[in-house]
Amino acid sequence: MAFKQGFDDFRQLMSFMKPRSKLYYIGLFGNSFTNASVPILLSFVLRYLLDFVVNRDPAELYRAIYLVCGTFLALSILSPLCSYAYHRCVKLTLADIRLQLFAHIGQLPYRAAESRHSGDLISRMTNDVQTLEKAYTEYMRSIILEITMFVSSIVILLALDWRFAMVAVGLTLLSAWLNAKFAGRMREISGRLQEQTARFTERLSDLLTGLQVVKLFALKGKVGRLCSEASESVSETGIKQGRHLGLQDACNFFIEFAALGGMLVIGLLMVSWKQMELGTLGQIVQLQTGISAVFLQLGSAVSLMQNSFASLTRIREILDEQGEPERFSETFAAPDQAPIAASPEAALEFSGVSFGYDSSRTVLRRLNLTVEEGRTTALVGPSGGGKSTVMKLLLGFYPPDEGMVTIRGKSAGHYTLAEIRDFMAYVPQESTLFHGTVADNIRFGSPGASMEEVEAAAKAAYAHSFITELTGGYDTVLGERGVNLSGGQRQRLAIARALLKNAPILLLDEATSALDAESEHEVQQAVQALMRGRTTLVIAHRLSTVEQADVICVIADGEVKEKGTHEQLLAEGGHYAELYQLQFRADPAGQPA
């Protein structure tokens, strides 16, 4: 079972090497064979020298000299060349794995990506990938080298004295059985160690992303404690791993010395009984030293390889996860639901859509919502009512559980997810900026856009003037998540990006509540520019910002509770009027005349 698992792991490890496996194997075997040949050749050198000492035959001395020169040449030319070849293959393969992981994480369904901590994914892409390097280099080389040395030593031993060869084979089988037992346990410890390393990266990532909150609420002690607990469990398991390796080494040492000592005593007795030449005994002892090293090196290489296999499992877990489908189904009608028909004049439509993030709780309940072409529809309502969820469904982050989402008269399932996202420009509450220049960040909206187009978008988004005031202008490199810009500036860059995308449908999750009055005014102007001539669905947190909307929908408990213009809804005196009065009392200055 353990062997089968080991073989499967090995096959998977090598599958990443496929595009360059020939060069890798040539380099690895070449390097291992060259290094394995040294002790074998030296055993012959020892034998010739001892024979020369006993028999005084100069031919024996010359043989020894030729062999030493040949060994030196092989080691100094072949070994480095082969080493370079396989190390190059390994570095390229690790880069491939990182890229594969990166691309696959980008393709994971939103639900799958959301359910994992970013620290865990980072740990898999860094620690786990790095752990594979040793498997491809050190451990593989050690395994091949030791097996080569073992086989060639046994063949020569057989030629010299079959009885010694049989003893060596027997002891090796005993050592293999013992080491397989250790490897099984090592696999378990290594898996735990990688998991704990990932937990530590998660805590670290929490600390860095939440640094402001940590400082503000004096959470350094609490977060630091969580980090140190995670770090302690990593080191505890690391120590356990070390103890396990030490015990394994002790067993292997015992076999090694028992074998060597036994052979030496018996060999010396045979020499004294004239049943063996001294040179032959010297060579046997030299070969047995190599075989003994096999117990030790091979055992620990196989054990340490379990570390890499545990990492491989974690990498495969991500790569084997099903990616996002190209498109969702056309309809998700419930059995008791009448067939759904899309209204052709609607830009966006939800017909009887139900949805829950998990089966235990329904967030949207047979929701019906129409966003008409070229008009602005605002979603308002209490926190947790389902407004953002509506947008997530529109953007194809999740499929509905029931009902149908329609885009421009056709079911969303009619389009690929990429087409749906092409139709829409989305400005979230928290603008995401990437490391890169200001221009690059705006250009994400349309990667082929010229500098003039980027500037035009920035001007329309009321961002041009603050950009030109930055020391590098459009070439200013933004810090992580745009930390060197204010909230309003980040928002305007996101709006410029959306303008550049020039998509027919605009989804806007309003963020003006977090901005000061001056920034809000500028962002509002930018938003107005963005909305012009577009079908817009806007989530409004401040009702004063959506009074001009063509239709306002109040969403609460996953349903549209009210629908109409600002005046109509005020006149109705329902939820909207109540919310409006609440906000008016809280912020009379925000109330337009």
Ligand SMILES: Nc1ncnc2c1ncn2[C@@H]1O[C@H](COP(=O)(O)OP(=O)(O)OP(=O)(O)O)[C@@H](O)[C@H]1O
């Ligand atoms: N990823 C998620 N996993 C599980 N539940 C979620 C997730 N996102 C949102 N929810 C839950 O779904 C419900 C609706 O959330 P949603 O974000 O759509 O509300 P909202 O009306 O946009 O609220 P707000 O105005 O505060 O942004 C909430 O109860 C929320 O806890």
